[in-house]
Amino acid sequence: MLAQELQLSRRWQQLAVALQFSILLLFQDAFTAWSSALFLLLFGWLLLRLIQQAEPLSPRQINWLLAPLLLLLFWQARSIGAMNLMFHILLLSAVGRSFSLKLRRDAIQLLWVQYFALSCGFIFYQQMLMALLIFGLLALNLTLHFQLFAPNSSQLKLKPLLKTVALALPIWLGLFLLFPRLPPLWQMPNQQQASTGLGSELDPGSIERLVQNDALAFRVSFNGPPPARELWYWRAKVYEHFDGRRWQEHSRFDRRQQQLTALATPASSNSQNRLDYQVLAESSFQRDVFSLGLPLSWSENLQPRPAALLQSTQLISQRLSYQVSSLLSPLPLVANAERQLNLQQAGNSNPRSQQLAMQLQQQYGSDGHQLSAALATLFREQAFYYTLEPPMLGADAIDQFLFQTRSGFCSHYASASAMLLRAAGVPARVVGGYQGGDWQASQQYLIVRQRDAHAWVEYLQDGYWHLFDPTAAIAPERILQGLAQALSEPERTLLSGWQPGWLQQLALQWSHLDYLWAVWVLGFDQNQQSVLWQQLAALLHYWPLLVAISLGVLSLLMAYTLVRYRQQRLRQQQAPDHWRRQVLSVLPPPGQSAEPLSHWLNRLATANPGQAELLQQLRQHYEQLIFAGNQQAAYPLQQLIKRERKQLRALKRP
Amino acid sequence: MLKRLLQQKFQAYLARSQPAQPSVCLTQKRIYILPSRLGLWFALLVLILYLLGTNYQNNLILLSSFMLLSLLLLTMLLAFYNLYRLKLSVVADAETFANQPAALPLQLNSANCQMLQLGLQGQRLQQLVPVISGQLAFALQLPLLSRGCYELPRLKLSSQFPFGLFNCWSYPALSAQLWVYPAALAPTGQQNLDEDPDNQGQTQPLEGSEWLKPYQAGDQPRRILWKKLATNPQQPIVRQQQDGNTVNEQWVKVPNASGAALELALQHACYRLQQLEGAGSRYGLLLPGKTLALGQGTQHLQRCLQELALC
Structure with a gap:
């Protein structure tokens, strides 16, 4: 096409370079320091060439430029990672193309790559603002695309643009809502990123780090009223292996050895305790998800793990939405092996604690309920302190904690309690997860942050695992340095009171908006789509109404076109030479185009005496209409032309 | 071989269904539209993004995929309406001298048509009309021809206007003559006409400065011999001077x-x-x-x- 042979404007090239630069910024997570620096150098050179208005490089020169860079990238492929290598190559190809831009057709592949690269940016960013930014960049690329095929002078006009957007938007959203979705077809590589949240082992101090983090962990909305606050123990991990200092996940949780274990349903499932809820988990780069009590059923993107836990079918590299239905009752023991596993002790470590456990066992026997109550009394009545900055513990950490430092965090209390319970002959384990959260009363959902991370104990009694939270037993006056750190950022600012109220309101509204975004845009999945389809199908029930509405719309449209057509006809008829052209269209053309029609009709009449009367009639009507302004002559004239078309055509020229 | 046969069939079909006219309006039957090469690549992009979004279960990638898909669908309409109801009329026949380029004056009429490419069918010479909004006088450049009178061959109009995803084209036939006169060449050694x-x-x-001749349209009325008019009212006589x-x-x-x-x-x-x-x-x-x-x-x-x- 000729249009593609036009020169590219400098402004276009500048915008394209700006776009590529923002792609570099978007891909920062995938880029290493040296590759970022390399691209910055390339951009600098590109800008310099643009400013100097240098001639574009030839394909040969481009190859010489890009080949070594590509080799470098492939050489470093192992350290970069497969997926990040793809981002590097995408950006490199775009930048390389920018060096050789001259004509419009050179830029077509560039546009394609930029569309693709920008869309890949959503792998890294799904927050609302970033998503809006990326869509803005996509719109910029769209404008560049438009300019590539539009006249040089053309400016985007608002009205046609709005019309186009109004047409495209329903198609776009309709496709998003209704186009069939598929489950993942194959495993995609993920970008390498550190996981957040609880780790696979719990040593004293692992939770403190989390607790100082205000980041969002997950959000929950309940179908129905929320359960009582003391039941908000979100289980994520179970630590069953104790080495005297650390609690670790047992190897039965290892993915390779793991079989899909069916969770035992309790004999008597009390439907009143059953709770349905939807969780929206932030990306954690782990697979563990959060649930309450005993999960009975869950959405398809989850699978069960031992100890009544759930996990995602794939790494949570982006926000994950899932539904669970749980029973809020003690978990049943699944197998005897589980009991044995949770009685294991770590050899001869912590002798003083073992001694304490023996005393307790003599006093209360191996009764979990009584033992846990005794432990709670111990923590409450003795000088145990709760602090975010516990002193360092050496070997025999539990001994040191229980008898020397006596100040610690939830992980200290949980591991000490579990160890004591095991030593007293009660199967016990440490559970890691989140406790509590901020209930948003107006929007009816729960926000759980990383700072809500918690550890507690589960002990076995009468075939059921019961929950015991030793940290809750500490007297409130012995909470050290807790308050400031234990509060979330908004709460702290609320306390200090220097922030204006409207700003807080704004922040709160923003977080609600973000929640809606997460639920309706990010969380829209096959389930919700099938619900939507069902609702649409239910609409079909009202088909007479639908038919009536569509008929009404259709007839309105038809009436509108008819009116417009009439108006157009009328305007044509009012044109000065409309009737002259009408009459001439059925006559042989006059020799001189300037000849008056009446004169020409007269001349035709002399040449065709047989048709003289007809021609006379025609002339009379015509003159009536044009010169006397008699609009009523229009109809007979039209009829005459229509009726006598053949005879008039056959007239002999004078 | 097959391609050639098809082309012949198509040309015959065009000649039968769209004979040459002094003025052609591009209606639905005359406009052809197919995805361009970029359009196919674009469709591939949509597919890749859909797969990517599906595999990552990433709604935003799916959203961008659907955005591009809706753009693709909409462009089809826009590209069609860019050419739809474009009207071409011949203003006059083209005249030129041999070995001089000729131009056929045309009138283009459209509410809004952009980036229109015009040329003769099967010819390399093509012209670009950036914008037609309303009426536009346009000179269609013709290739060099030898002396004679030619019928105007079929034209090819095409446009990829919004986004270049679709090729939209038409083969209108206009009835016009291309007159190619012999090149003017001064006779050697006979510069002065009077001495020829x-x-x-x-x-x-x-003899004398006046003579009589029958009236012709365009003659000045004051030159009519009114005395003679009475004897023969049908044929006035004028003085020519x-x-x-x-x-x-x-x-x-x-x-x-x-x-x-x-x-x-x-x-x-x-x-x-x-x-x-x-x-x-x-x-x-x-x-x-x-x-x-x-x-x-x-x-x-x-x-x-x-x-x-x-x-």
Whole structure:
């Protein structure tokens, strides 16, 4: 096409370079320091060439430029990672193309790559603002695309643009809502990123780090009223292996050895305790998800793990939405092996604690309920302190904690309690997860942050695992340095009171908006789509109404076109030479185009005496209409032309 | 082979269904639309993004995929409406001299048509019209032709206007003649017309400054002989008068020849006709087997030149 042979404007090239630069910024997570620096150098050179208005490089020169860079990238492929290598190559190809831009057709592949690269940016960013930014960049690329095929002078006009957007938007959203979705077809590589949240082992101090983090962990909305606050123990991990200092996940949780274990349903499932809820988990780069009590059923993107836990079918590299239905009752023991596993002790470590456990066992026997109550009394009545900055513990950490430092965090209390319970002959384990959260009363959902991370104990009694939270037993006056750190950022600012109220309101509204975004845009999945389809199908029930509405719309449209057509006809008829052209269209053309029609009709009449009367009639009507302004002559004239078309055509020229 | 056959069939179909007309309006039946190469790549992009979004279960990638898909669908409509109801009309026949480029004056009419590419079907020479909004006078450049009179071949209009994802094109046929007159060539050694011995004998000096002739449309009414009108009202008679005294009446003669000699003679005749018209003379044309009576004016010159072109 000729249009593609036009020169590219400098402004276009500048915008394209700006776009590529923002792609570099978007891909920062995938880029290493040296590759970022390399691209910055390339951009600098590109800008310099643009400013100097240098001639574009030839394909040969481009190859010489890009080949070594590509080799470098492939050489470093192992350290970069497969997926990040793809981002590097995408950006490199775009930048390389920018060096050789001259004509419009050179830029077509560039546009394609930029569309693709920008869309890949959503792998890294799904927050609302970033998503809006990326869509803005996509719109910029769209404008560049438009300019590539539009006249040089053309400016985007608002009205046609709005019309186009109004047409495209329903198609776009309709496709998003209704186009069939598929489950993942194959495993995609993920970008390498550190996981957040609880780790696979719990040593004293692992939770403190989390607790100082205000980041969002997950959000929950309940179908129905929320359960009582003391039941908000979100289980994520179970630590069953104790080495005297650390609690670790047992190897039965290892993915390779793991079989899909069916969770035992309790004999008597009390439907009143059953709770349905939807969780929206932030990306954690782990697979563990959060649930309450005993999960009975869950959405398809989850699978069960031992100890009544759930996990995602794939790494949570982006926000994950899932539904669970749980029973809020003690978990049943699944197998005897589980009991044995949770009685294991770590050899001869912590002798003083073992001694304490023996005393307790003599006093209360191996009764979990009584033992846990005794432990709670111990923590409450003795000088145990709760602090975010516990002193360092050496070997025999539990001994040191229980008898020397006596100040610690939830992980200290949980591991000490579990160890004591095991030593007293009660199967016990440490559970890691989140406790509590901020209930948003107006929007009816729960926000759980990383700072809500918690550890507690589960002990076995009468075939059921019961929950015991030793940290809750500490007297409130012995909470050290807790308050400031234990509060979330908004709460702290609320306390200090220097922030204006409207700003807080704004922040709160923003977080609600973000929640809606997460639920309706990010969380829209096959389930919700099938619900939507069902609702649409239910609409079909009202088909007479639908038919009536569509008929009404259709007839309105038809009436509108008819009116417009009439108006157009009328305007044509009012044109000065409309009737002259009408009459001439059925006559042989006059020799001189300037000849008056009446004169020409007269001349035709002399040449065709047989048709003289007809021609006379025609002339009379015509003159009536044009010169006397008699609009009523229009109809007979039209009829005459229509009726006598053949005879008039056959007239002999004078 | 098959392609050629199909092309022949298609041309026959075009000739049958869309005969040449002085004015063509592009309607639904005349516009063809197919995805361009970029359009196919674009569809591939949509597919890749859909797979990517599906595999990552990433709604935002799916959203961008659907955005591009809706753009693709919408562009199809926009590309069609860009050409729809475009009207082409021939203003006049194209005239030129051999070995000089000709242009056919056309009138293009459209509410809004952008980046229209125009040319003759099967020709490399193409022209770009950036914007038509309303009425536009346009000169369609024609390739170099040798002497003669040609029918205007079928045109090819095409546009990729919004986004270049679809090729939209049409093959309208306009009825117009391309007149290619012989190139004007001054006869060597005969610069001065008046001394041309060939034509000297054919000059008919006028006796007196007036004569009578039948009325023709365009004659001034004050020259009508009103006295004679009473006897024959159907055929008025006018007085004809030459303005200057130096009235030239010249005959341009083309000898009965063929081949290169004929061409040369035609070129000379063309030159002389233009000279005579420029000098304000009355002149006629003598062709083998045909005579054009004395006359003057651009129309007369055109008629004479057309005869030369057909010779």
